[in-house]
Amino acid sequence: MHNTAEFGSTCALTESLLRHQGVRTGFFSSPHILSTNERIRIDGQLLAKDKFTEQFWKVYNRLWDRREHDHDMPAYFKFLTILGFHVFVAENVDVVVLEVGIGGEHDCTNIVRNVRTVGITSLGLEHTELLGRTLPEIAWQKAGIIKSGSHVFTHVTQPVCLDVIRQRTQEQSATLYEVPPTEDYFRSDAYAPIWQTFSHLIRLNGSLAIQLASDWLTQSGRQRHTPNEVRMDPQLLGGLISAHWPGRCQLIEWHGMRLHLDGAHTLESMAVCTDWFAKSVRDSVHPKILIFNRTGESGFEPLLQLLNRTCAFDMVCFVPNLATSTPNAPSQVMVRFSPEMQLQRARTIATAWSDLCATEQQKDVGQVFNTLTDAFTAIWQRFPPATDSDAQLEVLVTGSIHLLGAAISALDLIDDSTSRTKI
Structure with a gap:
């Protein structure tokens, strides 16, 4: 999933929704606030420091032993990405919510090929020295995570960005879905009163997270859901309100x-x-x-x-x-x-x-x-x-x-x- 600024919360919401459906989750995000092990989570919990240390040295020593020259070691973020993959395999997770680092097209997280569900959050001018000086240029980079035949969900609204995303979706024979507003899930008498209690982040990113989680559950045969279907139930609600994403509001x-x-x-x-x-x-x-x-x-x-x-x-x-x-x-x-x-x-x-x-x-x-x-x-x-x-x-x-x-x-x-x- 590509995230911009506060929209890292979309990953946290998606992970929480999946976990509340009984799925064992892995979650890779960046950057950390205090400690590096914040970047790797299992079932919503930070990877324990002793496990982080154990896996760190296992991966580091294996890479060191297989160097082809003195400088043949991955840089910081690349190493952490490799470490995350090893942890998720070792922990036998069912699904990984993988947050892109910077951009998409050339980001090291984009090495993963078997991606069924892709999310692209709102786009803004960031990391312009790497991604481009205009929104269309940045949109092209971000849309680089779209994989062949995948389902792509977004709440991007800028027309110039949507044009780029649509083009890249077609190039990959993927399917693009522009998600409905989160408020649409809370129009019934049973759920309308709850809407006013939600944080900004749920209001902004709740719909995208619901569609991403539901699509993966459907593609993995765990439930039946039509893309962009609007529904709410106690289990979905629990996943939304239980999500925790420090450093955002x-x-x-x-x-x-x-x-x-x-x-x-x-x-x-x-x-x-x-x-x-x-x-x-x-x-x-x-x-x-x-x-x-x-x-x-x-x-x-x-x-x-x-x-x-x-x-x-x-x-x-x-x-x-x-x-x-x-x-x-x-x-x-x-x-x-x-x-x-x-x-x-x-x-x-x-x-x-x-x-x-x-x-x-x-x-x-x-x-x-x-x-x-x-x-x-x-x-x-x-x-x-x-x-x-x-x-x-x-x-x-x-x-x-x-x-x-x-x-x-x-x-x-x-x-x-x-x-x-x-x-």
């Missing part, structure tokens, strides 16, 4: 803060994120704080414009994806971008924010920090924790999944440091 209360965590990094996903945050803080009178970073070469200006319109932030922090100045966990190290490169990027974003504030004749409350620990320390210095338990800071952390991981790591370190100080 996730709210955590922590030490006087309501942390809104969302790894949105495209215009489409940021629109969802800002709408969710605006509704969450609509009735709040407490300070509102933004922590933002955006990696990669794609433009960040449209994201800043959306965030600027969301609310009047009392403090804005631009910060690299670094918990501290000395990375405390190997899985949090960004090999492609040095700390200096990341800090320069944060300064560039802060300058763009200042220009936007000047254009809008707003006060510029943006600041650049070297690390997330520095940012949180500055937040507490400006807004000391209140004695009133109801008084909470409204904090939005967004722009990058890697930023979320660094933020959580920083808070864990602050927590540990505070505990040691009390002792």
